[in-house]
Amino acid sequence: MSDFPVQFLFDFGSPNAYLSHKVLPGIEQRCGVSIDYVPVLLGGLFKMTGNRSPAESLAGIKNKPEYQNREMQRFIKRHQLDAYRFNPHFPVNTLQIMRGAVAAKRLGVFEKYVDVVFAAMWEQGLKMDDPAVVQSALTSAGLDAAALMAMSQDAEVKAELAANTQSAFDKGAFGSPSFLVGDELYFGKDKLRDVEEEIIRQRGTR
Amino acid sequence: MSDFPVQFLFDFGSPNAYLSHKVLPGIEQRCGVSIDYVPVLLGGLFKMTGNRSPAESLAGIKNKPEYQNREMQRFIKRHQLDAYRFNPHFPVNTLQIMRGAVAAKRLGVFEKYVDVVFAAMWEQGLKMDDPAVVQSALTSAGLDAAALMAMSQDAEVKAELAANTQSAFDKGAFGSPSFLVGDELYFGKDKLRDVEEEIIRQRGTR
Numbered sequence: 001m002s003d004f005p006v007q008f009l010f011d012f013g014s015p016n017a018y019l020s021h022k023v024l025p026g027i028e029q030r031c032g033v034s035i036d037y038v039p040v041l042l043g044g045l046f047k048m049t050g051n052r053s054p055a056e057s058l059a060g061i062k063n064k065p066e067y068q069n070r071e072m073q074r075f076i077k078r079h080q081l082d083a084y085r086f087n088p089h090f091p092v093n094t095l096q097i098m099r100g101a102v103a104a105k106r107l108g109v110f111e112k113y114v115d116v117v118f119a120a121m122w123e124q125g126l127k128m129d130d131p132a133v134v135q136s137a138l139t140s141a142g143l144d145a146a147a148l149m150a151m152s153q154d155a156e157v158k159a160e161l162a163a164n165t166q167s168a169f170d171k172g173a174f175g176s177p178s179f180l181v182g183d184e185l186y187f188g189k190d191k192l193r194d195v196e197e198e199i200i201r202q203r204g205t206r
Numbered sequence: 207m208s209d210f211p212v213q214f215l216f217d218f219g220s221p222n223a224y225l226s227h228k229v230l231p232g233i234e235q236r237c238g239v240s241i242d243y244v245p246v247l248l249g250g251l252f253k254m255t256g257n258r259s260p261a262e263s264l265a266g267i268k269n270k271p272e273y274q275n276r277e278m279q280r281f282i283k284r285h286q287l288d289a290y291r292f293n294p295h296f297p298v299n300t301l302q303i304m305r306g307a308v309a310a311k312r313l314g315v316f317e318k319y320v321d322v323v324f325a326a327m328w329e330q331g332l333k334m335d336d337p338a339v340v341q342s343a344l345t346s347a348g349l350d351a352a353a354l355m356a357m358s359q360d361a362e363v364k365a366e367l368a369a370n371t372q373s374a375f376d377k378g379a380f381g382s383p384s385f386l387v388g389d390e391l392y393f394g395k396d397k398l399r400d401v402e403e404e405i406i407r408q409r410g411t412r
Contacts, residue, residue: 049268057263062255063380067393070378074400172276174269187273190396194280 004202006035006195007180009168011042012101013094014176015086016189018122019072021114022081023192031199037114039101042094042176044165049174055091075189083123092121093129096152100134102160103151109143116141210408212241212401213386215374217248218307219300220382221292222395224328225278227320228287229398237405243320245307248300248382250371255380261297281395289329298327299335302358306340308366309357315349322347 010017024035058065104113120126120137127133138145172185179186181198216223264271310319326332326343333339344351378391385392387404
Protein backbone atom coordinates (compact mmCIF):
# COMPACT_ATOMS: atom_id res chain seq x y z
CA MET A 1 0.00 0.00 0.00
CA SER A 2 1.42 3.36 -0.98
CA ASP A 3 1.16 6.33 1.37
CA PHE A 4 -0.66 8.41 -1.24
CA PRO A 5 -4.00 7.30 -2.67
CA VAL A 6 -4.14 5.70 -6.10
CA GLN A 7 -7.76 5.26 -7.10
CA PHE A 8 -9.55 3.61 -10.00
CA LEU A 9 -12.98 5.22 -10.41
CA PHE A 10 -14.96 2.67 -12.36
CA ASP A 11 -18.37 1.68 -13.68
CA PHE A 12 -18.86 -1.85 -15.03
CA GLY A 13 -20.76 -0.40 -18.00
CA SER A 14 -17.60 0.96 -19.60
CA PRO A 15 -15.62 -1.43 -21.82
CA ASN A 16 -12.55 0.72 -21.28
CA ALA A 17 -12.96 0.26 -17.52
CA TYR A 18 -12.85 -3.51 -18.08
CA LEU A 19 -9.72 -3.20 -20.23
CA SER A 20 -8.10 -0.98 -17.59
CA HIS A 21 -9.04 -3.45 -14.86
CA LYS A 22 -7.09 -6.15 -16.65
CA VAL A 23 -3.99 -3.96 -16.88
CA LEU A 24 -3.96 -2.51 -13.34
CA PRO A 25 -2.47 -5.60 -11.62
CA GLY A 26 0.70 -5.16 -13.69
CA ILE A 27 0.96 -1.52 -12.59
CA GLU A 28 0.43 -2.51 -8.94
CA GLN A 29 3.18 -5.09 -9.24
CA ARG A 30 5.68 -2.89 -11.07
CA CYS A 31 5.08 0.12 -8.80
CA GLY A 32 4.60 -1.75 -5.53
CA VAL A 33 1.30 -0.01 -4.82
CA SER A 34 -2.24 -1.17 -4.13
CA ILE A 35 -4.86 0.57 -6.27
CA ASP A 36 -8.13 1.39 -4.54
CA TYR A 37 -11.17 0.50 -6.66
CA VAL A 38 -13.95 3.07 -6.18
CA PRO A 39 -17.38 2.22 -7.62
CA VAL A 40 -19.02 5.28 -9.21
CA LEU A 41 -22.21 5.57 -11.24
CA LEU A 42 -21.32 6.65 -14.77
CA GLY A 43 -24.91 7.64 -15.51
CA GLY A 44 -24.75 9.94 -12.50
CA LEU A 45 -21.49 11.52 -13.64
CA PHE A 46 -23.00 12.08 -17.09
CA LYS A 47 -26.01 13.84 -15.53
CA MET A 48 -23.81 16.01 -13.33
CA THR A 49 -21.43 17.04 -16.12
CA GLY A 50 -23.59 16.93 -19.24
CA ASN A 51 -21.05 14.52 -20.72
CA ARG A 52 -22.24 11.63 -22.89
CA SER A 53 -20.89 8.22 -23.83
CA PRO A 54 -18.76 7.96 -26.98
CA ALA A 55 -21.53 5.78 -28.45
CA GLU A 56 -23.76 8.86 -28.31
CA SER A 57 -21.33 11.69 -28.91
CA LEU A 58 -19.64 10.02 -31.89
CA ALA A 59 -22.85 8.87 -33.57
CA GLY A 60 -22.97 10.07 -37.17
CA ILE A 61 -19.34 11.25 -37.22
CA LYS A 62 -17.27 9.60 -39.91
CA ASN A 63 -13.85 8.02 -39.22
CA LYS A 64 -13.77 8.85 -35.49
CA PRO A 65 -15.71 5.80 -34.21
CA GLU A 66 -13.61 3.58 -36.50
CA TYR A 67 -10.47 5.15 -35.06
CA GLN A 68 -11.64 4.62 -31.47
CA ASN A 69 -12.27 0.99 -32.31
CA ARG A 70 -8.82 0.71 -33.87
CA GLU A 71 -7.32 2.14 -30.67
CA MET A 72 -9.25 -0.41 -28.63
CA GLN A 73 -7.90 -3.23 -30.80
CA ARG A 74 -4.37 -1.88 -30.38
CA PHE A 75 -4.78 -1.85 -26.58
CA ILE A 76 -6.20 -5.38 -26.62
CA LYS A 77 -3.29 -6.62 -28.73
CA ARG A 78 -0.64 -4.80 -26.69
CA HIS A 79 -1.92 -6.32 -23.45
CA GLN A 80 -3.13 -9.64 -24.91
CA LEU A 81 -6.70 -9.24 -23.69
CA ASP A 82 -8.23 -11.67 -26.13
CA ALA A 83 -11.12 -12.61 -23.83
CA TYR A 84 -12.77 -9.23 -24.47
CA ARG A 85 -16.08 -9.24 -26.34
CA PHE A 86 -18.35 -6.26 -26.87
CA ASN A 87 -21.53 -6.72 -24.83
CA PRO A 88 -24.44 -7.29 -27.22
CA HIS A 89 -26.85 -5.72 -24.70
CA PHE A 90 -24.88 -2.44 -24.55
CA PRO A 91 -25.74 0.00 -23.04
CA VAL A 92 -26.45 -1.94 -19.85
CA ASN A 93 -27.99 -0.05 -16.91
CA THR A 94 -25.43 -0.55 -14.16
CA LEU A 95 -27.23 0.86 -11.12
CA GLN A 96 -27.83 -2.53 -9.50
CA ILE A 97 -24.42 -4.03 -10.17
CA MET A 98 -22.66 -0.85 -9.02
CA ARG A 99 -24.64 -0.87 -5.78
CA GLY A 100 -23.69 -4.53 -5.61
CA ALA A 101 -20.02 -3.51 -5.74
CA VAL A 102 -20.47 -1.34 -2.65
CA ALA A 103 -22.36 -4.20 -0.98
CA ALA A 104 -19.54 -6.62 -1.89
CA LYS A 105 -17.04 -4.39 -0.06
CA ARG A 106 -19.15 -4.67 3.09
CA LEU A 107 -19.49 -8.42 2.69
CA GLY A 108 -15.75 -8.89 2.19
CA VAL A 109 -16.01 -10.27 -1.35
CA PHE A 110 -15.18 -7.14 -3.32
CA GLU A 111 -12.25 -8.40 -5.39
CA LYS A 112 -14.01 -11.54 -6.50
CA TYR A 113 -17.26 -9.65 -7.22
CA VAL A 114 -15.42 -7.14 -9.40
CA ASP A 115 -13.68 -9.87 -11.39
CA VAL A 116 -16.91 -11.84 -11.84
CA VAL A 117 -19.04 -8.88 -12.91
CA PHE A 118 -16.44 -7.43 -15.29
CA ALA A 119 -16.11 -10.88 -16.91
CA ALA A 120 -19.90 -11.29 -17.11
CA MET A 121 -20.15 -7.91 -18.84
CA TRP A 122 -17.14 -7.95 -21.19
CA GLU A 123 -16.18 -11.59 -21.69
CA GLN A 124 -19.50 -13.44 -21.48
CA GLY A 125 -21.68 -10.63 -22.82
CA LEU A 126 -24.45 -11.13 -20.24
CA LYS A 127 -27.42 -8.79 -19.80
CA MET A 128 -26.37 -7.59 -16.37
CA ASP A 129 -29.30 -5.28 -15.80
CA ASP A 130 -31.58 -8.33 -15.60
CA PRO A 131 -31.74 -9.42 -11.91
CA ALA A 132 -32.11 -13.11 -12.85
CA VAL A 133 -29.01 -12.95 -15.02
CA VAL A 134 -27.06 -11.18 -12.26
CA GLN A 135 -28.16 -13.75 -9.68
CA SER A 136 -27.14 -16.61 -11.94
CA ALA A 137 -23.75 -15.08 -12.76
CA LEU A 138 -22.92 -14.45 -9.11
CA THR A 139 -24.10 -17.87 -7.97
CA SER A 140 -22.17 -19.68 -10.71
CA ALA A 141 -19.03 -17.98 -9.48
CA GLY A 142 -19.63 -19.17 -5.91
CA LEU A 143 -20.79 -15.80 -4.56
CA ASP A 144 -23.79 -15.44 -2.24
CA ALA A 145 -26.10 -13.72 -4.73
CA ALA A 146 -29.02 -13.39 -2.31
CA ALA A 147 -26.90 -11.66 0.34
CA LEU A 148 -25.30 -9.35 -2.22
CA MET A 149 -28.58 -8.40 -3.84
CA ALA A 150 -30.26 -7.80 -0.47
CA MET A 151 -27.36 -5.68 0.78
CA SER A 152 -27.35 -3.67 -2.44
CA GLN A 153 -30.81 -2.36 -1.51
CA ASP A 154 -29.56 -1.04 1.83
CA ALA A 155 -30.01 2.72 2.16
CA GLU A 156 -26.41 3.18 3.31
CA VAL A 157 -25.12 1.25 0.31
CA LYS A 158 -27.18 3.39 -2.06
CA ALA A 159 -25.95 6.53 -0.33
CA GLU A 160 -22.32 5.40 -0.52
CA LEU A 161 -22.48 4.91 -4.29
CA ALA A 162 -24.07 8.35 -4.67
CA ALA A 163 -21.40 9.88 -2.40
CA ASN A 164 -18.60 8.19 -4.39
CA THR A 165 -20.07 9.65 -7.57
CA GLN A 166 -20.36 13.13 -6.08
CA SER A 167 -16.79 12.92 -4.81
CA ALA A 168 -15.57 11.82 -8.27
CA PHE A 169 -17.34 14.83 -9.80
CA ASP A 170 -15.83 17.14 -7.17
CA LYS A 171 -12.37 15.85 -8.06
CA GLY A 172 -12.94 16.65 -11.74
CA ALA A 173 -14.13 13.32 -13.16
CA PHE A 174 -16.56 13.26 -16.09
CA GLY A 175 -16.40 9.65 -17.30
CA SER A 176 -15.10 6.13 -16.75
CA PRO A 177 -12.41 4.95 -16.41
CA SER A 178 -10.83 7.69 -14.33
CA PHE A 179 -7.76 7.43 -12.16
CA LEU A 180 -6.48 9.54 -9.28
CA VAL A 181 -2.86 9.54 -8.21
CA GLY A 182 -2.99 11.75 -5.16
CA ASP A 183 -4.96 14.71 -6.53
CA GLU A 184 -3.89 14.17 -10.14
CA LEU A 185 -6.79 13.04 -12.33
CA TYR A 186 -6.32 10.94 -15.47
CA PHE A 187 -9.07 9.90 -17.86
CA GLY A 188 -9.13 6.89 -20.15
CA LYS A 189 -7.23 3.65 -20.62
CA ASP A 190 -4.75 5.47 -22.84
CA LYS A 191 -3.47 7.37 -19.80
CA LEU A 192 -2.38 4.29 -17.87
CA ARG A 193 1.24 4.87 -18.80
CA ASP A 194 0.98 8.39 -17.41
CA VAL A 195 -0.69 7.00 -14.28
CA GLU A 196 2.23 4.63 -13.80
CA GLU A 197 4.79 7.39 -14.30
CA GLU A 198 2.95 9.67 -11.87
CA ILE A 199 2.86 6.95 -9.19
CA ILE A 200 6.62 6.57 -9.55
CA ARG A 201 7.11 10.35 -9.51
CA GLN A 202 5.00 10.88 -6.37
CA ARG A 203 6.69 7.98 -4.62
CA GLY A 204 10.07 9.53 -5.41
CA THR A 205 9.16 12.79 -3.68
CA ARG A 206 8.51 11.11 -0.31
CA MET B 207 14.62 9.18 -44.59
CA SER B 208 12.81 5.97 -43.70
CA ASP B 209 11.58 3.61 -46.40
CA PHE B 210 8.02 3.77 -45.12
CA PRO B 211 6.12 7.04 -44.95
CA VAL B 212 5.75 8.86 -41.63
CA GLN B 213 3.37 11.76 -42.08
CA PHE B 214 2.21 14.61 -39.89
CA LEU B 215 -1.19 15.82 -41.14
CA PHE B 216 -1.51 19.32 -39.73
CA ASP B 217 -3.50 22.52 -39.73
CA PHE B 218 -1.98 25.63 -38.12
CA GLY B 219 -5.31 26.33 -36.42
CA SER B 220 -4.87 23.48 -33.95
CA PRO B 221 -2.90 24.24 -30.78
CA ASN B 222 -2.20 20.54 -30.40
CA ALA B 223 -0.66 20.53 -33.89
CA TYR B 224 1.71 23.30 -32.72
CA LEU B 225 2.62 21.33 -29.60
CA SER B 226 3.20 18.20 -31.70
CA HIS B 227 5.34 20.18 -34.14
CA LYS B 228 7.67 21.11 -31.31
CA VAL B 229 8.07 17.48 -30.24
CA LEU B 230 8.51 15.84 -33.66
CA PRO B 231 12.19 16.79 -34.13
CA GLY B 232 13.07 14.68 -31.09
CA ILE B 233 11.23 11.71 -32.57
CA GLU B 234 12.99 12.18 -35.91
CA GLN B 235 16.33 12.26 -34.13
CA ARG B 236 15.72 9.28 -31.85
CA CYS B 237 14.21 7.14 -34.63
CA GLY B 238 16.45 8.28 -37.47
CA VAL B 239 13.50 9.13 -39.72
CA SER B 240 12.32 12.21 -41.53
CA ILE B 241 8.67 13.06 -40.93
CA ASP B 242 6.76 14.39 -43.91
CA TYR B 243 4.60 17.41 -43.05
CA VAL B 244 1.31 17.34 -44.99
CA PRO B 245 -0.84 20.49 -44.92
CA VAL B 246 -4.56 19.63 -44.61
CA LEU B 247 -7.55 21.88 -44.08
CA LEU B 248 -9.12 21.07 -40.72
CA GLY B 249 -12.34 22.88 -41.62
CA GLY B 250 -12.58 20.62 -44.68
CA LEU B 251 -12.03 17.48 -42.60
CA PHE B 252 -14.73 18.65 -40.17
CA LYS B 253 -17.17 19.13 -43.05
CA MET B 254 -16.38 15.73 -44.53
CA THR B 255 -16.66 13.84 -41.24
CA GLY B 256 -19.19 15.86 -39.25
CA ASN B 257 -16.57 16.15 -36.51
CA ARG B 258 -16.23 19.40 -34.54
CA SER B 259 -13.46 21.11 -32.62
CA PRO B 260 -13.19 20.38 -28.89
CA ALA B 261 -14.05 24.04 -28.29
CA GLU B 262 -17.47 23.32 -29.79
CA SER B 263 -18.07 19.72 -28.76
CA LEU B 264 -17.07 20.27 -25.12
CA ALA B 265 -18.97 23.52 -24.68
CA GLY B 266 -21.25 23.33 -21.66
CA ILE B 267 -19.79 20.05 -20.39
CA LYS B 268 -18.45 20.29 -16.87
CA ASN B 269 -14.97 19.02 -15.88
CA LYS B 270 -14.01 17.76 -19.36
CA PRO B 271 -12.68 21.06 -20.78
CA GLU B 272 -10.77 21.64 -17.52
CA TYR B 273 -9.28 18.16 -17.84
CA GLN B 274 -8.24 18.75 -21.46
CA ASN B 275 -6.55 21.95 -20.35
CA ARG B 276 -4.80 20.07 -17.54
CA GLU B 277 -3.54 17.52 -20.09
CA MET B 278 -2.25 20.33 -22.27
CA GLN B 279 -0.37 21.83 -19.31
CA ARG B 280 1.11 18.42 -18.52
CA PHE B 281 2.33 18.05 -22.12
CA ILE B 282 3.79 21.56 -22.08
CA LYS B 283 5.61 20.85 -18.83
CA ARG B 284 6.87 17.43 -19.93
CA HIS B 285 8.36 18.86 -23.11
CA GLN B 286 9.24 22.32 -21.73
CA LEU B 287 7.21 24.21 -24.31
CA ASP B 288 6.92 27.40 -22.31
CA ALA B 289 6.63 29.64 -25.36
CA TYR B 290 3.08 28.40 -26.01
CA ARG B 291 0.27 30.93 -25.61
CA PHE B 292 -3.37 30.37 -26.51
CA ASN B 293 -4.25 32.52 -29.54
CA PRO B 294 -6.66 35.29 -28.41
CA HIS B 295 -8.22 35.35 -31.89
CA PHE B 296 -9.12 31.63 -31.81
CA PRO B 297 -10.69 30.19 -33.90
CA VAL B 298 -8.59 31.56 -36.75
CA ASN B 299 -9.67 30.75 -40.31
CA THR B 300 -6.63 28.96 -41.71
CA LEU B 301 -7.51 28.65 -45.41
CA GLN B 302 -4.97 31.25 -46.55
CA ILE B 303 -2.09 30.15 -44.36
CA MET B 304 -2.65 26.48 -45.23
CA ARG B 305 -2.62 27.30 -48.94
CA GLY B 306 0.50 29.29 -48.12
CA ALA B 307 2.08 26.10 -46.72
CA VAL B 308 1.56 24.33 -50.05
CA ALA B 309 2.96 27.39 -51.84
CA ALA B 310 5.98 27.40 -49.52
CA LYS B 311 6.79 23.83 -50.56
CA ARG B 312 6.88 24.92 -54.18
CA LEU B 313 9.02 27.93 -53.34
CA GLY B 314 11.49 25.86 -51.35
CA VAL B 315 10.86 27.61 -48.02
CA PHE B 316 8.51 25.10 -46.41
CA GLU B 317 10.38 24.38 -43.18
CA LYS B 318 10.93 28.01 -42.36
CA TYR B 319 7.34 28.94 -43.30
CA VAL B 320 5.95 26.24 -41.00
CA ASP B 321 8.09 27.38 -38.08
CA VAL B 322 7.20 31.03 -38.62
CA VAL B 323 3.46 30.50 -38.97
CA PHE B 324 3.20 28.08 -36.02
CA ALA B 325 5.07 30.63 -33.89
CA ALA B 326 2.88 33.48 -35.12
CA MET B 327 -0.23 31.49 -34.20
CA TRP B 328 0.77 29.90 -30.89
CA GLU B 329 3.61 31.97 -29.47
CA GLN B 330 2.86 35.51 -30.67
CA GLY B 331 -0.94 35.12 -30.77
CA LEU B 332 -1.33 36.93 -34.10
CA LYS B 333 -4.58 37.16 -36.06
CA MET B 334 -3.37 35.02 -38.94
CA ASP B 335 -6.54 35.23 -41.00
CA ASP B 336 -5.85 38.93 -41.58
CA PRO B 337 -3.76 39.24 -44.80
CA ALA B 338 -1.90 42.32 -43.51
CA VAL B 339 -0.91 40.47 -40.33
CA VAL B 340 0.23 37.43 -42.34
CA GLN B 341 2.26 39.61 -44.68
CA SER B 342 3.93 41.38 -41.80
CA ALA B 343 4.72 38.11 -39.95
CA LEU B 344 6.26 36.51 -43.04
CA THR B 345 8.25 39.60 -43.97
CA SER B 346 9.60 40.07 -40.44
CA ALA B 347 10.92 36.52 -40.61
CA GLY B 348 12.75 37.21 -43.88
CA LEU B 349 10.31 35.34 -46.10
CA ASP B 350 9.09 36.71 -49.43
CA ALA B 351 5.51 37.43 -48.39
CA ALA B 352 4.40 38.75 -51.77
CA ALA B 353 5.63 35.65 -53.62
CA LEU B 354 4.06 33.30 -51.03
CA MET B 355 0.71 35.08 -51.03
CA ALA B 356 0.59 35.23 -54.84
CA MET B 357 1.51 31.55 -55.18
CA SER B 358 -1.12 30.61 -52.58
CA GLN B 359 -3.79 31.86 -55.01
CA ASP B 360 -2.57 29.51 -57.75
CA ALA B 361 -5.25 27.02 -58.83
CA GLU B 362 -2.85 24.08 -58.51
CA VAL B 363 -1.94 25.10 -54.99
CA LYS B 364 -5.59 25.33 -54.01
CA ALA B 365 -6.24 21.94 -55.59
CA GLU B 366 -3.29 20.35 -53.80
CA LEU B 367 -4.54 21.42 -50.38
CA ALA B 368 -7.98 20.05 -51.23
CA ALA B 369 -6.44 16.79 -52.45
CA ASN B 370 -4.33 16.45 -49.28
CA THR B 371 -7.49 16.91 -47.23
CA GLN B 372 -9.43 14.33 -49.24
CA SER B 373 -6.55 11.88 -48.95
CA ALA B 374 -6.39 12.41 -45.18
CA PHE B 375 -10.13 11.67 -44.97
CA ASP B 376 -9.69 8.56 -47.12
CA LYS B 377 -6.99 7.31 -44.75
CA GLY B 378 -9.34 7.71 -41.77
CA ALA B 379 -8.43 11.15 -40.41
CA PHE B 380 -11.09 13.30 -38.72
CA GLY B 381 -9.03 16.00 -36.98
CA SER B 382 -5.64 17.59 -36.37
CA PRO B 383 -3.02 16.59 -35.43
CA SER B 384 -3.06 13.21 -37.14
CA PHE B 385 -0.08 10.98 -37.85
CA LEU B 386 0.44 8.15 -40.29
CA VAL B 387 3.14 5.53 -39.85
CA GLY B 388 2.79 3.52 -43.02
CA ASP B 389 -0.97 2.93 -43.04
CA GLU B 390 -1.36 3.18 -39.26
CA LEU B 391 -3.29 6.31 -38.24
CA TYR B 392 -2.84 8.01 -34.87
CA PHE B 393 -4.81 10.99 -33.62
CA GLY B 394 -3.74 13.58 -31.10
CA LYS B 395 -0.57 14.72 -29.38
CA ASP B 396 -1.11 12.12 -26.68
CA LYS B 397 -0.35 9.39 -29.23
CA LEU B 398 3.14 10.59 -30.05
CA ARG B 399 4.68 7.89 -27.87
CA ASP B 400 2.70 5.30 -29.82
CA VAL B 401 3.81 6.91 -33.08
CA GLU B 402 7.43 6.60 -31.97
CA GLU B 403 6.99 2.96 -30.97
CA GLU B 404 5.28 2.15 -34.26
CA ILE B 405 8.09 3.75 -36.27
CA ILE B 406 10.58 1.56 -34.41
CA ARG B 407 8.38 -1.52 -34.87
CA GLN B 408 7.91 -0.99 -38.62
CA ARG B 409 11.59 -0.31 -39.07
CA GLY B 410 12.39 -3.57 -37.30
CA THR B 411 10.29 -5.60 -39.73
CA ARG B 412 12.29 -4.50 -42.77
